[in-house]
Amino acid sequence: MSKTYKITLLPGDGIGPEVIAESVKVLDAVSEKAGFALEYTQQNAGGAAIDAHNDPMPDSVVETCKASDAVLLGAVGGPKWDALTGAMRPESGLLKIRKELGAFANLRPVTVPASLAENSPLRPETVAGLDLFTVRELTGGIYFGQPVGTEGEGDDKKAWNTMVYSVGEIKRVARVAFEWARKRRNKVTSVDKANVLEVSRLWRDTVIELHQAEYSDVELDHLYIDNAAMQMVVNPRQFDVILTGNIFGDILSDASATLGGSLGLLPSASVGGPVGIFEPVHGSAPDIAGQGKANPIAMILSAAMMLDTLGEEAAANAIRAGVEKVLNDGYRSGDLWREGNTLASTTELGDLVKEAALAAM
Numbered sequence: 001m002s003k004t005y006k007i008t009l010l011p012g013d014g015i016g017p018e019v020i021a022e023s024v025k026v027l028d029a030v031s032e033k034a035g036f037a038l039e040y041t042q043q044n045a046g047g048a049a050i051d052a053h054n055d056p057m058p059d060s061v062v063e064t065c066k067a068s069d070a071v072l073l074g075a076v077g078g079p080k081w082d083a084l085t086g087a088m089r090p091e092s093g094l095l096k097i098r099k100e101l102g103a104f105a106n107l108r109p110v111t112v113p114a115s116l117a118e119n120s121p122l123r124p125e126t127v128a129g130l131d132l133f134t135v136r137e138l139t140g141g142i143y144f145g146q147p148v149g150t151e152g153e154g155d156d157k158k159a160w161n162t163m164v165y166s167v168g169e170i171k172r173v174a175r176v177a178f179e180w181a182r183k184r185r186n187k188v189t190s191v192d193k194a195n196v197l198e199v200s201r202l203w204r205d206t207v208i209e210l211h212q213a214e215y216s217d218v219e220l221d222h223l224y225i226d227n228a229a230m231q232m233v234v235n236p237r238q239f240d241v242i243l244t245g246n247i248f249g250d251i252l253s254d255a256s257a258t259l260g261g262s263l264g265l266l267p268s269a270s271v272g273g274p275v276g277i278f279e280p281v282h283g284s285a286p287d288i289a290g291q292g293k294a295n296p297i298a299m300i301l302s303a304a305m306m307l308d309t310l311g312e313e314a315a316a317n318a319i320r321a322g323v324e325k326v327l328n329d330g331y332r333s334g335d336l337w338r339e340g341n342t343l344a345s346t347t348e349l350g351d352l353v354k355e356a357a358l359a360a361m
């Protein structure tokens, strides 16, 4: 009997459904060849769930996710729902599912194959062959801290959010970063704002203590977030694993999209709980939705990270090899296209990656 994994698909909004379809196409092909099966349950999330159920993440969807082996998520949000506030926003639905699944560590790798270096807005020699890995805390910090509120009227109207971390929250995500560093080039750069924020002072002290107690074999340094954002584009090769909090990681990981030249390339895995969520770094890209222009590679590589987590590394590696082959052969969606490349649509890229992945098995 071949192994069957239960996957919940949350395509979401905008380009979410378009890129999810390509990842499923690739997954179906490699799983069949590798001899395991994926059984999908598709549910609404974000704006699509607001439209269908008046709730961006209904409890029934959370229960389906909890009962599965992994969740593949496209993207949520868009102009249609932008006037909504608080828990009714599509983005709140995403925060809810991350929290409910205990996905406190968001892994955001960035690799730039030599063939992509010419597509980067940065110099090819700055980015060719680059390989870095951000571990972003995902269920705490200013996204979740209390109190949150708005009060008053006119010029006296105020609003506030609170950035809170406990030692326990910092330690558990820092451990993830140190463990990944040991499997990679053995270096962690912790990014904070300890020159200004109490919460960052605690972050830095806790990372230093944990490092001394359990991970002194790993090289550790610290950068302030403003400097880190600058270093990311000027000298990205200094980084191996970047460890940072929720909002700094959000910003820094979009900045890291400049390295390969597009957000449409960056996958992520949100892990730590019993069921992982595999979601591209990008959003619903309303500006290109419905036009066949979306780059499906971020979503396809997120699906590969899902297979790694399920223990199907051979199929995951074949997907990554397929993506690399297609890029080496010069195919590009519009976000990356330059003179000399071959322009490909979302579905064409999915087909090409599928064939190249199968050939790599």
Ligand SMILES: NC(=O)c1ccc[n+]([C@@H]2O[C@H](COP(=O)([O-])OP(=O)(O)OC[C@H]3O[C@@H](n4cnc5c(N)ncnc54)[C@H](O)[C@@H]3O)[C@@H](O)[C@H]2O)c1
Pocket: 015, 019, 074, 075, 076, 077, 078, 079, 091, 094, 262, 263, 264, 265, 279, 280, 281, 282, 283, 284, 285, 286, 287, 288, 293, 294, 295, 296, 298, 333, 335
């Ligand atoms: N994980 C998520 O669900 C997620 C992440 C980020 C933003 N969002 C939401 O998405 C909506 C749009 O946000 P935004 O415009 O700030 O960010 P975005 O990531 O959707 O788009 C930013 C830019 O990158 C481009 N882009 C993104 N993904 C691409 C892809 N796969 N292929 C080609 N180009 C791509 C877009 O066209 C756009 O120009 C908002 O509602 C936001 O809250 C959701």
Ligand SMILES: CC(C)[C@H](C(=O)O)[C@@H](O)C(=O)O
Pocket: 077, 091, 094, 095, 250, 281, 283
């Ligand atoms: C849509 C939003 C809630 C989300 C985040 O900030 O975490 C997104 O920007 C991301 O990077 O996954």
Ligand SMILES: [Mg+2]
Pocket: 250, 251, 254, 281
């Ligand atoms: Mg983001």
